Amino acid sequence: MIEIHGLSKRLNHFQLRVDHLTLAPGTTLVVGQNGAGKSTFLHILATVLEPDRGRIIYAHDPDCPLPLIRSKIGFLPAGIELYQEMTVNQLLTYLAELKGLDKAGRQNEMEKLLQLFDLEPLQNNKLKHLSQGSQQRVAIAQSLLGRPHFLFLDEPFTSLDSMEKRRVISILRRHYSRNRVVVVVTHDLQEWEGCCDHVLWMDEGRVRFYGSPEQWKHADVLHVWEGKIKAEELKLFPPARIIRSTPSPDRILIRVIAPQPPSPSFQPVEPTLEDAYFIRKMGL
Secondary structure, eight states, rough: OOOEEEEEEEEEHHHHHHHEEEEEEEEEEEOOOSSSSSSHHHHHHSSSSOEEEEEEEEETTTTTTTHHHHTEEEEEOOOOOOTTTTTTTHHHHHHHHHHHOOOHHHHHHHHHHHHHHGGGTTTTBGGSSSOOHHHHHHHHHHTTTTSSEEEEETTTTTTHHHHHHHHHHIIIIIITTTEEEEEEOSGGGGGGSOSSSSEEEETTTTTEEEEHHHHOOOOTTOOOEEEEEGGGGGGGGGGEEEEEEESSSSEEEEEEEEESOOTOEEEEEEHHHHHHHOOOOTTT
């Protein structure tokens, strides 16, 4: 658990402020538009950035020294740059040593991570010779060294294809989420459907919502409908209420927000995480 009290941070003309928030164990998705303060918030949680005011308490221990807190944190910043001249093995060894893992523990951790992320065939290759997707898998793996109690990931799916994204989610859910606080900044809400425990929505430097996925989907009496229409009928729907439109040879399948079905042919569908974000982003 992480408790936040009276947190504030000013960066130029932007100010982050979190009056009171308790992040429960499990996976929390942090969503919001660019510039909402998501990455700033994550950097503060990871102790990379110091707040101007406020207090963060990790695991109920207000007197825990900073070095000990940092030893329990795993962090993946957005756009991380890895040491390109190192091999995968060299990089993970170096970072494991920085984390204070002993030789036996280091070897066990690395073997497990190399296997989980399908990096065993690449372990002796230099980073500069790996694809962007493989480098991103290495970047995620390094954040998990030492089995951190607190894991902070900023846009971890960069350069990953759909199969790799599902693999990462599966690894986190099966091996690293239980009894740990995992906080993920993401725009890939569709990939996380059914795979998160909490949603945190940030807007203009403030936390506007924190709760379960079900609360997120149904807090605003969200009504979502799907139906097929002719192409010429699309202009009859306000663009701000169209979540998605998918063309087909003779019709367009559209997903819309509306208090009532737009026509008798439209059917109600269960809102998704992405639908709920859409309605808040559009201010509906």
